[in-house]
Amino acid sequence: MNIRDLLLDIKSPQAPVISEVVKALGVLETAQFGFSSDFLRHEYEVLKEDGEAAIRSVNGSIVSTMENSIMASVQLPSIQRLVTIDQIIKMKYGSLEAFLDSKSRTATYIRSIMQKLAQAVIYGDDPTFGVSGAFKGLRQIAKANGQLIGSLNGSTGSCTSIIAVHWAENETQIVIPEQENGNLVQMELVGGGTLQAPTADTTTGAKNLNYSVSFWTNAALQCGSKYSVAAIKRITPNTPPTAALIDELIDAVKGMADGRTFLYMNRLGRRLVKELKNTKLELAPSDTDYNTVVASWDNIPIVLDEMIVSTETTALD
């Protein structure tokens, strides 16, 4: 189930806030979510190939095939934000509770963490485009599985990717720990909410006077199949994707219009797909479909995600 359904299912008080926040983070809005097997660690099966069946006649025999999977595990790192509140600001509000009792402030803190999670889901721990210390992202897994489609050769530093993902429960999903309080984003007052005086200048010994609140979530990406993710690399305005390439991309994840396959791209990617439509689409004069904005490809939803950059380099390939 997606993040919204999962949080509603566990009656998380954060469900509507997070549902609203992820609307601008396409990958998180549409991804399959599940709970990790062991809180901050997740163990799962990776299917190398589906096993092969055969026909056996009466009194005939059959060749057995071994279960063709390996066990993998992934750690769930913390995606964290530490907020510092000056003593004077806290005085203005009267208490930390009052300071934090703001919907916009709450949404802002959650958004910053979700954005970082989305970035990690797409680019993983890539030193340039990803998040240091994170798990492996969709783009990295596509490369590792030989699922980078096409041979477009856009200039390094100005490329983008279109990523296809076939989410599947317990196979291709984002895993989170099952928290007792049902919250996806956790919160803790530093020092129990007491006034802190960290050193601001080691030379003069000057100190700040502030309160700190830590916000964090733990998550990781599980891709348990070679067919979980694929990507068209090195897309630029001069090297746009072709219709054949997009079809190939969908085939690479065995995608279908089952509500679990999605095409993720940024605004550049979507614009280029629209141009593709301009070039290839033939319509009768009475046909009004031409003005329809591209929202799906063969009924597979096209999802906008601004975490996909247009400055990708060949280092990702």
Add this chain to the structure above:
Amino acid sequence: MAIKEILDRIKTSLGADAPAEISALIADAVREAQDILDSLSAANKESATRKAKIRELEAELEAKNSELEKASSSNTKAELERLKKIEEEYLKRKQEEEEKLIRTWQEKAKVFEVKDTDPLYETVSKIKDKFVLEGDITPEIAQKNLAAMQLLETAGVFNPPAKEASGYAPAANNEKPKSSDYTFGQELKNRKR
């Protein structure tokens, strides 16, 4: 032999020839003897009445002693102890109830300690004087205060002012705040409850 008979035999022995003086003396002696006998008889009768009275009192004393002995038997002592314990328990419970009553009121009275920035401050200031808050709070005072407080609570005097309509259904009293209203500040407040 009785004295009167002796005197009568002396009188008979003297016969009729005895001097008149002697006869008169004997007659006097007989009268005196009769008086003495009468007095003695009376005295004897009085003594018998007293003896009867003494026996009656002795019987009464014996009955009282018997009752006393019965009263001081072990069963009675045990019963007495049991009743004493019941009394102690009753007094202890009564004291606990009274202390609880006072504590409940003290807890309720915290509503009057709101800051002037609290939305309830104005309401609380108006009704504060109607309660006994200072001095020695006896159970009777606490009970009166609690009764008045219950009335105000039922009337919803201490309910926080309604927020602006959010478009969502209002949350039940004991329910978590609706998630649409979720803030980290609310989360902290809930943790302290």
